[in-house]
Amino acid sequence: MSKQHRQGSIQMIPLDCIVVLNPRERNHRQFEEIVGNIKAIGLKKPITVTPRPLADGKERFLLICGEGRLKAYQSIGEPTIPAFVVQVNDEDAFIMSLAENIARRQCRPLELLAGIKQLRDQGYDKQVIAQKTGLSLDYVKGILTLLEHGEERLLVAVENGRIPLNTALEIARVGNEEKNVQIVLQELYESGQLRGKQLIQARRIVMQRQSLGRSVAHHPPRKTSSEVTTNSLVRSYQKEVDRQKLMVKKAEFAQQRLLFVAGALRQLFADENFTTLLRAEALDTLPTYLAERVWPEGH
Structure with missing residues (x-):
């Protein structure tokens, strides 16, 4: 960005004249803190905007x-907001917005990384993107590779620091074949590139990727009540009947074993030598529920 682009002036801008260039979701708690600070001490730093005249002269x-400061002003009903007005073109405005988000690292990972792809789609090469965003060239190359293969789940894991970028690239390279992925993880472990918690996280991400897919936004549709049929109800009923039958069988088996144990103890306790030995070893007591079955009439 040239110095001329960075020169500007502070103006009071009506909120309804501002268009958000790069919108993103915000943490509710952090947003409430912004609103509270503005109410208490006012706006400490103006927002940054660039003018765009319309055909009607407006x-x-x-x-x-x-964006957070702008939405905070909107929530408290302020008509205008202090803004630093700069003269930049659309591409430079987008780059400035993206660089701000990267510096803060508070936007959702996919939004941040999709911004890198958008810069590439606008014609910037990897070297220029790295220079403008302050990211390393290798990082930009790796992120663009994962984006091109639709590896959203791996991208989020990389940006959140759960796995290294090189691990994500190796997983993406071998595809979805479980055997090949496990070989890659084993090689990374043996080379010392993947150890401890990162290895556990990598295995977990691989399982999620295989069961839920590469995208984090799309999941298999869940069955709704409209899909319930007579056959499905019958199957559910039969499944519940089978479950209860199995429970009854287990209860009967447990009862038979308990009766066998109670009978065996009753015979053993009838032997005076055995009871004398138990008393000598201080083992002449039984749990109440078992004693009541050995001696139903008391002892």
């Missing part, structure tokens, strides 16, 4: 950074 402003 002026709109693209928001470059400060």
Whole structure:
């Protein structure tokens, strides 16, 4: 970004004239803290916008950074907000917004990484993207590779620090074949690149990737009540009947064993030598529920 682009002035801008360039979801607790701080001490740092005149002569402003502050002002009913107005084109405005999000590292990982892909789609090569975002060239190359293969689950794991980027790239390289993935994890472990918690996390992510897919947004549709049929009800009923029959069988088996134990103890306790030995070893007591079965009429 040139110095001319960074020159600007502070103005009071109507909220309804500002368009959010790069919207993202926000943490509710953090947003409430922003609102509370603004109510208590006011706005400490102006938002950044760039003007865009409309065909009817009216002026709109693209928001470059400060979405949280803008929404906080909207929530407390303020009509205008202090803004630092800069003259930049659409591409530079987007890069400034993306760089702000990367610096804060508070946006959702996929939103951040999709921004890198958008820069690539706008014609920037990997070297320029790395320079403009402050990320390493190897990191940008790896992220773009995972994006091209739709590996959202691996991307989120990398951005959250659960697994290294090289691990994600190796998993993506071998595809979904479980045997090949396990070989890759074994090789990474033996080379010392993947140890401890990261190895556990990698295995967990691989299992999720195989069962839920590469995307974190799409899951297999759940059956709804509209899909219930007569046959499904009959199957459910039969399954419950079988479960209860099995429970009855287990209860009968346990009762038979208990009766056998009670009978055996009754015969043993009838032997005076055996009871004398138990008393000598201080083993002449029984749990109440068992004693009541050995001597139903008391002892």
